[in-house]
Amino acid sequence: MTSILLCGAFGRMGKNVADFASASNKAVVSAGVDVSAPTYDAAFPVFSSLDDVTEQFDVIVDFSHHTAVRQVTETAVAKGVPAVIAATGHDDAEKDLIRKASLSVPVFYSGNMSLGINLLIDLAKTAARTLGSDFDIEIVEEHHNRKADAPSGTALMIADAINSDERFRYVYDRHSSSSPRKKDEIGIHSVRGGNIVGEHEVIFAGESEVIRISHSAASRMVFAEGAVNAACWIVGKEPGLYGMSDMIRSRGI
Numbered sequence: 001m002t003s004i005l006l007c008g009a010f011g012r013m014g015k016n017v018a019d020f021a022s023a024s025n026k027a028v029v030s031a032g033v034d035v036s037a038p039t040y041d042a043a044f045p046v047f048s049s050l051d052d053v054t055e056q057f058d059v060i061v062d063f064s065h066h067t068a069v070r071q072v073t074e075t076a077v078a079k080g081v082p083a084v085i086a087a088t089g090h091d092d093a094e095k096d097l098i099r100k101a102s103l104s105v106p107v108f109y110s111g112n113m114s115l116g117i118n119l120l121i122d123l124a125k126t127a128a129r130t131l132g133s134d135f136d137i138e139i140v141e142e143h144h145n146r147k148a149d150a151p152s153g154t155a156l157m158i159a160d161a162i163n164s165d166e167r168f169r170y171v172y173d174r175h176s177s178s179s180p181r182k183k184d185e186i187g188i189h190s191v192r193g194g195n196i197v198g199e200h201e202v203i204f205a206g207e208s209e210v211i212r213i214s215h216s217a218a219s220r221m222v223f224a225e226g227a228v229n230a231a232c233w234i235v236g237k238e239p240g241l242y243g244m245s246d247m248i249r250s251r252g253i
């Protein structure tokens with residue numbers, strides 16, 4: 001049984017992780033951390049700071065906020081435990097903290113914990129290779145009206161996967177541009193509203209045909225399941241930076 005320290009325990013994803021873990025027979029949340037007031041009756045103690053946690057844990061799962069990453073990575077390194085960073089929106093300095101921590105402990109970092117999105121990324125890479133420069137690539141993402149960061153971490157993961165050779169530059173929305181689209185662009189667009197869990201579409205638009213690859217998350221539970229699976233998988237690994245593709249490959253999927 002893998003015991004989890006859950007950062008962001010009272011958030012929407014924190015609640016889903018707590019529910020998924022308690023229904024599973026492979027993980028248990030031993031303690032939580034959150035800076036907000038309780039949103040439900042947690043079956044584990046929740047502290048307002050990582051420094052106050054006295055419970056034992058095998059791994060930290062962070063579904064809080066990108067600004068928490070310093071405390072999360074420092075705690076992981078100090079305790080010698082792995083961390084699953086599932087929060088999104090990290091700036092370059094915060095990403096450096098993640099990379100630095102991964103020199104000492106195993107760190108799993110993914111802007112999207114669903115298997116389906118990671119398949120979409122593989123399909124989008126294949127499509128971009130096959131279709132070549134005759135097709136314009138645009139990414140549209142939709143999320144609920146409480147999401148803090150834009151574009152989504154997933155939209156950027158998709159763009160980065162297509163752009164591994166760095167031949168494209170990213171154009172975010174188009175309100176500030178009054179010139180026609182250029183060939184070396186990937187357009188990235190964000191929609192926010194209601195309770196949309198997460199929609200991502202990659203559009204390859206040619207002169208005579210359009211190919212669309214899309215993914216729709218029906219429930220946040222899919223991300224909770226992915227994060228708990230990642231938490232169980234990363235315990236005992238060598239220090240390093242891991243992602244969904246490492247876990248998928250190692251399981252022979």
Ligand SMILES: NC(=O)c1ccc[n+]([C@@H]2O[C@H](COP(=O)([O-])OP(=O)(O)OC[C@H]3O[C@@H](n4cnc5c(N)ncnc54)[C@H](O)[C@@H]3O)[C@@H](O)[C@H]2O)c1
Pocket residue numbers: 007008009010011012013014033034035036063064065066067068085086087088089110111112113114223
């Ligand atoms: N990787 C994925 O698959 C995936 C999926 C969904 C959401 N996310 C990301 O996970 C994060 C949380 O999403 P959510 O929808 O649950 O948000 P939320 O706002 O509902 O919950 C975040 C919780 O974290 C707490 N928090 C904020 N700063 C904190 C800190 N410094 N220390 C401890 N707790 C802190 C808040 O009080 C809140 O309860 C976001 O960054 C979101 O983009 C990632």
